[in-house]
Amino acid sequence: MAYELTGKIKLIQETQTFNSGFTKREMVVTVEEGKYPQDINLEFVQDRISLLDPLQIGQEVTVTFDIRGREYNGRYFNNLVGWKIEAVSSSQESAPDQAYYSENPQPADFDDDIPF
Template sequence: MSYEITGKLVAKFDIIQRSETFKTREFVLEKSEDIGGRVITNYVKFQCVQDKTAMPDRFSIGDEVRVQFNIKGTKWIKDGRENYITNLDAWRMEAVKLGQQDAIPGNAYNDMPPPADVVDDLPF
């Protein structure tokens, strides 16, 4: 299942080479919401893996971005005790116009190119 959130990019961290074949990178969005007249600010940390680790490079701190992500959880047992970790794995980032939720065309990362003009030659 895929999720999405829009917020302000407030931190980008370095790429970490976890093994010879696996690398990760983290970044943080600030998300503020007005709940009953009180502004609540949350900081949401995301993880990018492998070829997605370059995604945050296209954006500057302070940019409003939309992030699409998956929630992934892992369980392991160490010393007879169950341990759990949850990651928000980002797979797409795009710029957002301030004050709007619509993405700015052409600023999405890893988007397919726009389709060429298609001639509709169907007889109906």
């Protein structure tokens, strides 16, 4: 199952390569939903690390990711593994509101005299 979040890039780490040949690159995205901003760490692995190359700190992005979990020595760990990332443009930010209002128009003859 895929998940999605939108926020501003706070940090992009350097690529890490391990002895096994596994490579990963992590980034932190600050999400402004809820009462307090949340810094969310996401990792991109193997051929997906190149998705981070054109991005810059402070840029607003939408990241599509999967949640991976594993057990190690009786403890459980989760990772957010990104596989798609898109820069958010100012025209995209206003589009959802326009689409919502155009698809959900208010009734033309709204009557305040409802009998119940």
